[in-house]
Amino acid sequence: MTVADAVHGFTETGHHWEAAQALRQADPLVADLLSAESERRADSLQLLAGENLTSPAVLAALGGPLIDKYAEGYPGHRHHTGCAPADTVELLAVDRARALFTAPHANVQPRSATSAMLAAYAALLRPGDVVLSMSLQHGGHLSAGSRANFSGRWFEFVGYGVREQDGLIDLDQVRALARTHRPKAIIAGGISHPRHLDWAGFREIADEVGAYLVASAAQTIGLVAAGAAPSPVPYADVTVAATHKLLRGPRGGLLLCTSDLADRIDRAVFPFTQGGAAMNEVAGKAVALLEAGTPEFATYIGRAVDGARSLAQSLAESGARPLTGGTDTHLVTADISAFGLSGAEAERRCAAVGLMLGKCALPFDPAPPSEASGVRLGTGASAAQGMGQAELAEVGALIGQVLEHGADARIRGRVQELARSFAGRR
Ligand SMILES: *Cc1c(COP(=O)(O)O)cnc(C)c1O
Numbered sequence: 001m002t003v004a005d006a007v008h009g010f011t012e013t014g015h016h017w018e019a020a021q022a023l024r025q026a027d028p029l030v031a032d033l034l035s036a037e038s039e040r041r042a043d044s045l046q047l048l049a050g051e052n053l054t055s056p057a058v059l060a061a062l063g064g065p066l067i068d069k070y071a072e073g074y075p076g077h078r079h080h081t082g083c084a085p086a087d088t089v090e091l092l093a094v095d096r097a098r099a100l101f102t103a104p105h106a107n108v109q110p111r112s113a114t115s116a117m118l119a120a121y122a123a124l125l126r127p128g129d130v131v132l133s134m135s136l137q138h139g140g141h142l143s144a145g146s147r148a149n150f151s152g153r154w155f156e157f158v159g160y161g162v163r164e165q166d167g168l169i170d171l172d173q174v175r176a177l178a179r180t181h182r183p184k185a186i187i188a189g190g191i192s193h194p195r196h197l198d199w200a201g202f203r204e205i206a207d208e209v210g211a212y213l214v215a216s217a218a219q220t221i222g223l224v225a226a227g228a229a230p231s232p233v234p235y236a237d238v239t240v241a242a243t244h245k246l247l248r249g250p251r252g253g254l255l256l257c258t259s260d261l262a263d264r265i266d267r268a269v270f271p272f273t274q275g276g277a278a279m280n281e282v283a284g285k286a287v288a289l290l291e292a293g294t295p296e297f298a299t300y301i302g303r304a305v306d307g308a309r310s311l312a313q314s315l316a317e318s319g320a321r322p323l324t325g326g327t328d329t330h331l332v333t334a335d336i337s338a339f340g341l342s343g344a345e346a347e348r349r350c351a352a353v354g355l356m357l358g359k360c361a362l363p364f365d366p367a368p369p370s371e372a373s374g375v376r377l378g379t380g381a382s383a384a385q386g387m388g389q390a391e392l393a394e395v396g397a398l399i400g401q402v403l404e405h406g407a408d409a410r411i412r413g414r415v416q417e418l419a420r421s422f423a424g425r426r
Contacts, residue, residue: 042423044354049378055248058284067280086279093286101233105262108285109269109277110253113218113242117143120238123268124212127154133187135159138363140190162363167324171201178209189216194327199235215239222246225292226301246380249288250281304330304383307392314393318400330379339403343372352407354415385422
């Protein structure tokens with residue numbers, strides 16, 4: 001492996017080679033740690049739901065000269081001079097986001113999905129307002145009401161959940177809670193629910209009680225880009241997305257909203273919740289949004305969804321219980337309590353053979369969240385590397401074997417073989 005491979009995980013131009021050499025010379029310790037991370041990644045299968053492999057073109061944009069540019073404000077209205085290329089890049093990213101998602105307005109400046117969520121709240125709510133959201137135990141994100149997060153501290157959250165018998169969202173419950181609590185906003189979407197959401201159903205409830213509808217679509221926006229999931233954009237007042245998950249862009253957030261809310265959303269990002277945007281990330285988002293419109297991207301998303309279905313099926317055959325019986329998306333959430341293990345123990349056992357997945361608290365989980373009774377997996381990174389249904393079905397079977405019999409050298413060897421044969425591909 002070259003130094004450039006070690007640092008960036010892919011063979012790149014002279015620019016990257018020089019950058020890698022500069023790092024090795026200036027700070028061999030960090031250079032070694034990055035090599036170790038590349039090695040770790042090449043030697044294991046990345047199944048954490050929020051992770052992916054950033055596209056090589058996006059990586060190049062991230063390392064480009066806009067990293068040094070201060071450009072507070074918005075194109076044409078900057079607080080800094082010298083913003084001509086930065087302006088054009090941001091306009092390009094915004095136009096591409098609007099076109100890809102048929103959105104009246106886009107803001108590409110949030111540094112993360114959480115900070116995009118903060119801006120959405122800032123645009124729509126006042127502290128103390130009531131918000132109806134998927135409860136955290138049932139798959140809501142921390143930014144949708146956790147007491148450890150600004151959201152739970154500053155707003156009054158009421159949680160809806162899924163039905164115990166089938167794991168699906170019960171819109172009648174959502175409607176009843178909305179009528180009782182009269183929320184100012186309803187949040188739909190989360191981190192672990194594997195099924196498509198009924199956006200029109202949520203919209204109807206929001207309209208009935210005069211609430212804003214916020215789509216928390218960080219996990220699923222890549223599916224929407226490829227037409228593999230129903231789009232929240234025509235229904236939600238604000239759609240909150242991440243660019244680093246299925247979209248394979250830079251770590252960051254993205255906001256889509258109606259024309260009416262455009263100014264409020266923009267002001268809620270800058271200057272209310274952020275200073276200058278990271279213009280290299282904005283450039284990376286522009287590239288990712290271009291790539292997300294290509295046939296290759298649709299093929300990769302197809303692999304992710306088909307692969308997740310195969311993974312869920314083989315986990316079920318191994319004795320795990322996929323929530324809702326399967327998946328419509330790249331996510332699989334499974335109850336593994338039949339193996340007599342906690343989710344935390346399952347995570348440790350799988351990691352020991354290089355299967356990197358995450359423990360997950362389940363709806364109605366009797367175990368404390370630190371232990372949990374489930375695991376959550378995503379197929380974004382494996383699909384980006386070219387894995388398909390056959391490989392993911394095998395991964396499901398390997399997970400089943402580890403949970404049933406414990407880690408052993410044969411399974412570790414097979415995981416390494418699989419990982420190595422797809423490593424280096426992005
Ligand atoms: C990943 C995720 C987030 C947080 O994203 P960050 O960029 O890490 O802040 C928020 N909401 C949902 C639904 C997510 O899946």
